[in-house]
Amino acid sequence: MPEMDKEGKEYHVGVKQKSELFYLKGSTELDWGMKNRLARIFNPKDGKTIMLAIDHGYFQGPTSGLERIDINILPLVPHADTLMCTRGILRSIVPPSITKPIVIRASGGPSILKELSDEQIAMDMEDCIRLGVCATAIQVFIGGEFESRSVINMTKLVDAGLKYGIPTMAVTAVGRDMERNAKYFRLATRICAELGAHYIKTYYTKEDFETVTASCSVPIVIAGGKKIPEMDALTMAYRSINEGAAGVDMGRNIFQSDSPIGMMHAINAVVHGNEKPKQAFELYRSIKDKMQK
């Protein structure tokens, strides 16, 4: 029989038990597991995240910069808050000793040779649990040929995730012929939020982006999009944060840069340090120069 401890006496009667409001927009009413996973993605100190997006191969094959994820990407992971990838790359290349939260690409189907909006849910929630992921990601094609099905796919993933406390990130995918303006993204992000997405990846718009973040009831992160000059990418990240985004989910503007590690540091300075683009660019350049010596 183990020895019994004395009963405690420090009850602090009259002192109200501490309870905190959850810091992420629109997430207060979520369950503990859901919040805890989101808290691993979005840094609790500032509510922001840098997701390193490397899932492009799921529809376009070995994208430039992602040919050898083991060589080019793994060294960047320590500088990101979150890694976003497919389960194939996770299992075959990413070491399981990694402690970074994983956001897993859970939709797929068509390649770049076909109609991209024809995506399906491409992963069971059971496998998400097996892999210990912190969120799933699924494409939603508002205005696309298979708009309705992609929206319903998202709601099915949300329902499956709710059973186990796994949040869903909706990705607003833009068709080739669609205009990437605030009006479109207000529509797309709002539909995703209304139908249950826990956070949303969308694109930055030079005009009225603050209306996109203001009208969406859950956090928004921006995708980087096609490779642009480093200074422009840092400016876009800076503006998006200052216009209400909760972070970036950035791929090509990091891994296609001539200094991916320099960009990781510079993006960190912008997202978590609110550093101005010019200073962040200087940081990128100094790290690039140092690495080249």
Ligand code: R5P
């Ligand atoms: C693209 O379909 C993927 O969802 C990417 O994760 C996303 O577009 C972010 O990557 P990038 O910054 O390269 O646009």
